Amino acid sequence: MAATKEEIKELAEHIYDLDAEVYVHLGSSLGRVFNRDRERCVNELTELLTTRPQGHLVRSELGLIANMARTIEDKEERAMCMTEYNRILNEVMSLPTSFASGDVIDPILAKLNSFNVANRFSNDDHLIICISWTYGSGGIDVGFKLADKLHINYYDADIFAAVLKRLDAEKDKTIRDAAGYAHVSEELQQSPASEFEAVTHMSLKDHIKYFSRYHGLNRQDAVFFNQSDLICDMAKKEDFIIMGRCADAILTNNGIPHISIYITAPIEQRIQRAIEVNSGLDRKKARHFLKKLDKKHAHYYNFYTGRSWGNANNYDLCINSASYGIDGTVDFILRMIGRDKDKKKSE
Known part of the structure; x- marks a missing residue:
């Protein structure tokens, strides 16, 4: 009821x-x-x-x-x-x-699966899980539920922005970090130009204006380097799950152990989920919407990491969430990292 x-x-x-x-x-x-x-x-x-x-x-x-x-x-x-x-x-x-x-599961694919992932990770380092995902694949729900099952901290775009502000890492309240999928709704649909694109096309006059404020960096670069420092600092102190933020590449470059996961789903499942969580979208608009988001996310990730977003070679695990559903994907990851027994004890 x-x-x-x-x-x-x-x-x-x-x-x-x-x-x-x-x-x-x-x-x-x-x-x-x-x-x-x-x-x-x-x-x-x-x-x-x-x-x-x-x-x-x-x-x-x-x-x-x-x-x-x-x-x-x-x-x-x-x-x-x-x-x-x-x-x-x-x-x-x-x-x-x-x-x-709601879920993103495809019942036909789900029947084909079995959990046979070996326990690969067991050390004294903090447990850090970096999740990249395509919008509509349920990645955010997976990350949030996984953090809750593991009883560790969870950082998405909104939380990370709040942490940055509390640490006074952002020098200007107008800085917006476009590396994640926060606030994906009418605002993004109506104004598809991201902060990243705005900065990369900034006029010479604007570049000069912000030169001294960010020590020669544009605003987006300033945010990226601030968040990179914060991610590395957090990795020394706590276990956590972080959504996006190019965290996998940042931690790799700094020699910090972590697990990197990429979550996606077939376009039809993603379209259906996008329609469910965004009012006013029909299938045609949703398809266009998802393709545009994928392009923006890839552009940002590729620019700052030199890697190819979504390339299987960059991740420990790539998951088709439509094969398992959101809860099944959480269980899959828990088994992969050897925490499924801990989960059962806590329940």
Whole structure:
């Protein structure tokens, strides 16, 4: 039975209260996800929880709260916050409009599979999983669920931007990082020129304007090098899953152990999923939309890494998510890295 508006609002209040509780335990070192007045934040969350295309925003905000909760030093307080987080997450994922709704699985392909991936990774380094994905393949849902199963931090475009700002890595509030798929909706459909393209076609006058501000780098380059430094610094301190950001190439270049995964699906499954999560798209628009996104993502990745985005040679594992579905893909990865037994113990 569908949740009522009152029940969804109550859930939004619980999310807001959890954020406040985590902040109380941590103090001002990390700040709050929701730092405006309660009524406004609760109303905005209620709207997000009832709107499928905005699911990634709720996921990012929940992920950021969980990331901070895991840093609480007192074990009892940390356990209490994480228990409440898990309860809220399960409730959010049960909503008809949840980011967990829908799948990308192809039942015919699914019948052909068996899990026979060997346990390749066992060392004392932090567990870092870099996920590249094509939009519509369910990659974001896989990354988020995988982080939750492993009880490690999750970083997507929205969370990463927030971390950068908190560390004052961005010198200008107008900087936008176009390496991920955050905010893929009407804005992108109506204005397909990415920040990356805008910068690469910047006029000489604009280049001169930003020269001194970014030490001779354009804005996009400044963001890329700031995020590269942050990724390497994070890799020394914590386990995490990171979506995009060219993290696989950055970590490889710095000799930091990690697992690199590429997730995609046949174009028809991707088109169907894009239609489901983006209102106003028909099949023709969705196909054009996906091709344009793939081209932009490849352009960015290839430019900054010298590699070819989506080339199997660059990844430890390439997965057709249509063969397994979102949950099946999560289980596949857990088996590959030898964490499926840990997952069963925690459930």
